[in-house]
Amino acid sequence: MTARYLLLLALLFGSLPGFADIHILVPEQSKSLEAAAEQIKTEMRSRGIAEDELSIRYGLQAPAEGFDKTDLLLALGPKAANFALQHGQQNKIVFSFVEEAFIREATEGRKVGSWAAIVINQPLQRMYALAELLLAERSNKTVLIPNSLNNALLNKQVEELSQNEALQLIHRSIEPNARNISRLEDEFYQAAMVLAPLDNELWRGKNARLLLHQAYSYQLPIVAHSRAFTKAGAMLAVYLSKEQVAKETADLVKTWQAADSFAQDAIVYPEANLEINDNIARALRYKPELIRQQLQQPEQKQKILGRQSRAR
Amino acid sequence: MLARNIRSQLLFIAMMPLLLVVAAVSVFMLSESLDDIESSLERRGNDISTQAVLMSEFYFYTGDVQRLSEIAGILINIDAVSSVRFVDVNNKILAEQSKHNTVINKDRLFIIPIYSKDVSPDEVSALAGIEEDQEERLGQIEIALSRDEHSSLREKAYLRIMVVAVSAVALGIFMVYLFGRRLSASLSNMAASAKEVKMGDLSSRSPEDGEGEILELQRLFNRMVGSLQENEVQLQNRIAQATKSLNESVDELSQKNTQLEQQRQEAIELERSKAISDERARIMKDMHDGIGGQLVASLAMIEKEKNSEIRDNISSALRECLDDFRLIILSLNVSDSNLQALLADFKYRINKKLSKLNIDMRWQVDNGVDAVNIQPQQSLHLLRILQEIFANILKHSGATEVVLSVSILDEKVQLKVDDNGVYKAPDGQGGHGLKNMQWRAEEIRGSFDIKQNDSGGAAVEVVFPVLQ
Structure with missing residues (x-):
């Protein structure tokens, strides 16, 4: 019993x-x-x-x-x-x-x-919001988002963001090679900023170097998804740390x-961090101190760096 | 000589290490300068290479030969660059620019490979399996830098180091000369002082113008010479004292010798006196026993005769002879006579004659005369003088009173005879009597004087020293 x-x-x-x-x-x-x-x-x-x-x-x-x-x-x-x-x-x-x-x-x-x-990954929404903040005082609000042709996730996210009117997006899905990158001269010329989301085919290796080089040639700031990019020439990166994950x-x-x-x-x-390459920022006439100060404001901080989630 | 040697030695001692140090420093500086020049060339090359990589990296990726040619054209305009060449991974020359037709061997060549460098995934991306791509070699950049500019720099470095080394050596020689001169001057002065000391000038001192041990040496030298001088003075004093003592001894010996000589002379004199005395005694005895006896016998015989003028005259003559004989006998006596007694004896004998002529005799003899003794010869001379004075008074003066006074004044006997007769000054130099009196006064180291007194009579004065 x-x-x-x-x-x-x-x-x-x-x-x-x-x-x-x-x-x-x-x-x-x-x-x-x-x-x-x-x-x-x-x-x-x-x-x-x-x-x-x-x-x-x-x-x-x-x-x-x-x-x-x-x-x-x-x-x-x-x-x-x-x-x-x-x-x-x-x-x-x-x-x-x-x-x-x-x-x-x-x-x-x-x-x-x-x-x-x-x-x-850094959600493209986060990077978009950051670009919106950085270009708030600028007349040219065109943002170039190049990604590899097969990156359906990014294509979908860009498509969703295109509904917003705060920024003008130039989205280019290309075969990731030097020739195609070098052909983006007009896009680089028109853009005021380049977003570099996680894309293992385009934003990686020598392709990433080429894109960074091109952007710097056209005096364009790059907002990247990894700290490694700020060391390679990007102006700014939103990134995760092991502790946060x-x-x-x-x-x-x-x-x-x-x-x-x-x-x-x-x-x-997860909640992200921000890293700024001060030298690049000043060279491109941005004020790193001001950016940090703006991101200290709770609303902006939550909007840009705060935790986000998405349904399957 | 000493200074020259010391200066030369100082120069040698100081210059050898200086030359070694200058040589070592020069070599070090030269090495550093050459390293700097080489490093400068290396840095310059690296800077240009870095710039060339940055400028050309993208076009290596894209294979844009036109752009690479433009970059080569830009790089070749840099002063130090003599040639630029872009070569792909298959050693195919993509672009080339050169200032010379041929590559100059002395140019420094920098070869920089170009790789397709990946943007490394960050820590979190790596955890998610994102791997770092392998580097891919795309080609290389060859940049030759001319050494001409650096050759001139090298020559300037040689010249600069040479100037510094020569200046250092010159300054070193000058400083060594100055210090050596100062040091050797001090030693030279001391050596000069040592020479003077050697020559016997112990008052010489070295100037204390050195420094450190030299100054200490100078002070020690001066103290040593001072000690020598003090020793010398003490030695001289001791020699002087010894000499003085010796002289005193010599003087003493001399005095003793003199005394001995005197004693010897006195002994001789004594012997001579004794001989004279003995002879006198013999003569005196002979005369006393012979002549005296004959006179006494003659006088006795004549007095036995009848009274007559002839007997009286002969008797008187004999008596005078006898008195005179006694006087001679007395003078021959060896022992000294008392002046008081001598004068008393004379007074006794002269009073008889004065009485016969009614001449008064006043006798004034001081008490001190009793202590005066005179020798027999003096006695004889004095009595002869008195005999002559009284003989003259009795014969020529016509005096009725005679005063004889004797006094002692200043260790001298002063004998005066005054009469109240008539004094007749002697003619010319006087007679024999007066000369004899003067002679006899001189014999007794005295003086004789005769003159007229206030009463018109004669005043005779005889002064002679008292015997000690």
């Missing part, structure tokens, strides 16, 4: 999220992701998640009996994401340190609400633990 009651209680409480395990999946030979996992674990513990509920699985090996369907899988990086999608079809999954395009493609057909992703991931896990589900918006853009 007693045994029956105990079994009933176990079934009742075992189904509660608070008793489910959280598996942090880290691919092998990735010291950086291992460090990020430890950081996320620390953040989660600081939010009241018990130590025995957390486990870091290095090397992407699933338990012999498989993951319990109540367990939450936290996948760090694209390899872990693929592993989690493969071995946790019944599980809730949080993806972190992944690109938006990748995760959208990878979760194609997966049940809405069964996953959420902390992406490293870790905090955002921990918050998302805590939300799941509380509600056993994710919010409607599955794509999360």
